[in-house]
Amino acid sequence: MIPDNSTTDNRILQSLPDDIRAAISTYASESALKPDAVIEGALKHFLELDTTLSNELVSGAEETSLLAALPSVLQSQAIEYAEKIEIPAELVIELAIAHFLDPDSVTFDDCQVKVEQTSIAWLKQYAGDESVTAA
Numbered sequence: 001m002i003p004d005n006s007t008t009d010n011r012i013l014q015s016l017p018d019d020i021r022a023a024i025s026t027y028a029s030e031s032a033l034k035p036d037a038v039i040e041g042a043l044k045h046f047l048e049l050d051t052t053l054s055n056e057l058v059s060g061a062e063e064t065s066l067l068a069a070l071p072s073v074l075q076s077q078a079i080e081y082a083e084k085i086e087i088p089a090e091l092v093i094e095l096a097i098a099h100f101l102d103p104d105s106v107t108f109d110d111c112q113v114k115v116e117q118t119s120i121a122w123l124k125q126y127a128g129d130e131s132v133t134a135a
Contacts, residue, residue, distance in 0.1 A: 011069045012039055012093060016108075023101050023113045030115065031123035039097065040074060041126040046096035047077050066090050 013021060013035050021035075028035040043049075067075050067089055078096075082089035098111045100119065105111040 010036065012036070012066050015066060016097070019113050020097060020101065020108055020111065023115060024097070026115050027120065027123060030120045031127060033123055033127050037127070038123060039093075040071065041123055042100035043070070043074050043078065043093065043096040044126070045122065046092075046099050047074075047081055049074075049077055066093055 013024065016024065024035050024038050027033075027038045031038070033041070067078060070078065070093075078092040079089045082092050087095075094107060098105045098108055101113050102111045
């Protein structure tokens with residue numbers, strides 16, 4: 001079952017290179033999630049966040065940024081991470097997705113796109129966690 005509580009809009013997905021977008025779509029299909037939930041899962045995984053976090057934190061992103069497409073809890077955590085390592089906050093999205101698709105990559109340019117069964121299993125677990133918190 002695909003959780004309906006994902007709030008990431010398609011701005012992030014549409015901004016991705018074709019091969020990255022295709023991999024996200026494959027993960028979504030294989031794990032019975034929407035592509036935006038896969039992106040949220042990748043960010044939560046990268047930032048080592050508890051998948052049961054609520055979305056109650058205040059947004060720190062401008063409405064026009066890709067960060068604004070994320071739930072406020074992910075915005076806050078991405079901004080905090082970016083400030084800690086002194087990078088632009090929107091780069092955290094690319095780092096998270098690239099790392100999810102290829103743990104050895106840093107950016108989309110060096111990402112060797114592959115679909116891993118362990119990542120599909122993690123996403124299915126994530127989907128289960130999300131459906132529990134939505135109930």
